[in-house]
Amino acid sequence: MSNGKTANGTTFESARDSSLAKENGHDSSSISMEAERLRAEVMQLKTAEADARIQLSVSQNNEKHARQEAAQLRSRLEQMEARFATMEKLRDVDRSSLSQLEKKYAELMNRKNDVERELMDERKARKEDGGKR
Template identity: 90%
Template sequence: MSNGKTANGTTYESTRDSSLPKESGNDSNSVSLEADRLRAEVMQLKTAEADARIQLSVSQNNEKHARQEAMQLRSRLEQMEARYTTMEKLRDVDRNSLSQLEKKYAELMNRKNDVERELMDERKARKED
């Protein structure tokens, strides 16, 4: 039996029967195999961590790109809405102008008809004289 201290200061007792023969060859071989296994596991974990970091970076870049695209689309939508509003106002102005021109045209046609009637009346009056 041997006593020892852990890193945090607590003591522990190891119970190894000293009468058993030491298997130093087997122990060192199994320790070596365990160390190799742990190294391989650490490598796998590091690779998995690196892959996860790459995926995170790609996801962050994709999110950033999506936000930029959304901002551009929002800006484009606002521009198009402003153009639409302007076009509606211009259409209303054109409708009003067209309505006024149609009224003016109708008035001119009435005046023309009146003048033509007067002219015909004057011609008839001259012929009768």
């Protein structure tokens, strides 16, 4: 049975529709069962939609967290690269300083050897002078 409205707004039931339902084998209990099946299907779809929304929310939160973590890692990488560059510069300065110190040490060792040779020559000369007198 279906309800309809007339031009003046009053409601009527179509007898043709109710007899058609009976002819097609649709009685009220089968219609009720079909309605229940459809309600259950709608509830199942609503549950699936809710689950999908929750899953979407979790995925969005995971993506947000991953983006934040990526930003933190990028920042940490930049800091480490800057620190590495600073360490390389310091290493170059240390190498330069070491090279200069090694040159200065070699010069000092040469000077020490020269002074020791002069001292030995002077001692030798004194001995020779002392022995002749």
